[in-house]
Amino acid sequence: MSGSSLRTLEQVRMYSVPISDPRVSELITWYQGTLQRAIDVIWDNIEWKYRFPKVEKGGQVIAPSKFKVPYLPKDRSFKRRLRDYLLQDRPYAAHWVDAAIRTAYSVMESWRKRYLKGKARKVKPRVERRFARCKATLMKVDYDKKSIRITLRPGEHVEVSWNGRWFARRVEGWRVGEVILKDDRILIPFETAKVVDVKEVIGWDSNELSLDGFSPRVGFIKVDLRPLQSMKIVYERKKRIAQSKGLKYVYEKYNVRERNREKDFINKLASGLTKLFPNSVHVFEDLEKENLVSRREPKGRRKRNARTPWKLIQGKASERAVIERVSPKNTSRTCPRCGYVVKTRVGRVFRCPRCGLELDRQKVAAVNIYRRYLRMRGFPHSYDPDETKGELWVGVALRGRSPVIRASMKGALRAVKPREEGLISSYIKPNEA
Ligand SMILES: [Zn+2]
Incomplete structure (x- = not known):
């Protein structure tokens, strides 16, 4: 670009x-009750309507199944009646009632969304957490x-x-x-x-052990996620042992620690990426659509990928950098040089039967994600990935502030100046000749 x-x-x-302040706790108690009453009323006024979706499989329309879809009451007169009802015997400013109503609707909307996806049951949401949204x-x-x-x-x-x-x-x-x-x-x-002055686009392929990037200026980038994986594996083991001994308290302790360390890793990863690649659009695969694709993957792969918290990583990154999403369809099966789509995805190396290109599958996906975004934005572009540049290796230091060099890679790595202290260390990995 x-x-x-x-x-x-x-x-x-x-x-x-x-x-x-005890007054705040009193307010929260009242707010929680009011919020639940608002949810109760909205729930009782849901309209259930049948929908008949057409399910297609292999070009054939399968017998349409019907299911009931909930519609939340939203008309003005309903909302006014709800407000009047909740305004009776309220000890606080009327705006607190409006705040509770608005929160009730957002609770119900998210329940509805999850229900339609099959992730929530037909059960009225209960307000368990104590809070008040101002x-x-x-x-x-x-x-x-x-x-x-x-x-x-x-x-x-x-x-x-x-x-x-x-x-x-x-x-x-x-x-x-x-x-x-x-x-x-x-x-x-x-x-x-x-305002971000975007000068660069980086396509990122999300894998279980690495985040694989491509941009024409930098070339290929590999962000090592193994420290995150091994941390999680360690905690999974600890949690399993605690569970088998019936130590619920210990289990919970490990669970909290795991989450904190995961959060720490993701924060460092996100801030490191934005510092290392400023003025960039980071293009990821759309995870909502990925579910449909990954169902076809072998089971073991799915499980390992499930360990990597991609939603959290994308969410954190989007707070700090400009993020875009593209469809993940066929990104690791399409030849980035000639566009041919291969049928299978076996092995680490992609081989194009039409033009003969051979390239690491994760790199292929990164290039395709990068180009899919450019096409989406209306830049027709053909780019032959330049393999001579080598690959930029990036590691996230989990502990302390010193850059991490893992022994197994030492020989292949040549350190370039660590650009951001501690958070992220980067090296150029030369291509093996
Ligand atoms: Zn090809």
């Missing part, structure tokens, strides 16, 4: 400030004092400040979004819109 284009990147970062109309933010005043009742407020907090400098000049109250803390989302 030549030239550059400007893209807006919406960024949200959530930070928490501890609070200790509305902008209930908040007054003083950016000079770095404080938020939240209205409980007309004339009664709770005040929270993030002045002097460790993250205060990170969110300098950012907007405060709608906060979430918990019993012991308040979660504040800080938002900003950054």
Whole structure:
């Protein structure tokens, strides 16, 4: 891609400030009850309608099956009645009722989505967690004092400040979004819109042990995910042992640790990628569509891939960089040189029977993802992958700040300057001649 284009990147970062105020806990108790009552009413007014989908298989229409689809009540008069009902005996500002109603609808919408995908049962959602989602109309933010005043009742407020907090400098000049109250803390989302001058497109193929990238400028990139995998394998074993001994507490402890270390890895990976490749559009496969494709994969592969938290990785990356998604269909079966689609995908190396191209399958996929995005954006492009450039190897240091070089690779690696301290170390792996 030549030239550059400007893209807006919406960024949200959530930070928490501890609070200790019995009035907040009282509010949360009331809010939880009100939210549940709103859900109850919406649930009772769902309209179930039959739908007859046509299922096609191999060009043939299979006997249509019918199933019931829920429609949430959304008309104005229903919403007004719901509001009036909840406004009776409310001890707090009326906007808190509106906040609860809005949250009730988002709970119901996400239940509906999951229900239609077959991931949720026909059971009314229950509010288990204690929280209260605020509305902008209930908040007054003083950016000079770095404080938020939240209205409980007309004339009664709770005040929270993030002045002097460790993250205060990170969110300098950012907007405060709608906060979430918990019993012991308040979660504040800080938002900003950054303009990114996009100069580069990188296609990323998501694999269980690596993230394989391609861009014409850098060439091929391999991000090593094995430390994440081995960490997870270790914890899976520990958890299995705890489970077999019936130690629920120990199991939970390992579970929390595993999640924290996973989060840590993903944070470092996302921030490392944006620092190593600034001004880039990162193109990933669309995971929603991937489910359909991966069903055809051998079982072992699916399981290993399931260990890598791709949704979390893409989500984290999208907070820091411009992310785009393309369909994963045939990305590792299409010849990047001549476009021929091979039938099988056996072995690590892709061999094109039409033009003779031989290339690592993961590299093939990365090139195809890169090009699919360019086509989508209207850049017809043919690019013969340049193998002479070697491959940029990137590792994420899980512990500490020193770059990681694994012994098995030492011989093949030549260190290039580690560009970002500790977070990510990068090396050029020369092609074996
Ligand atoms: Zn070919």
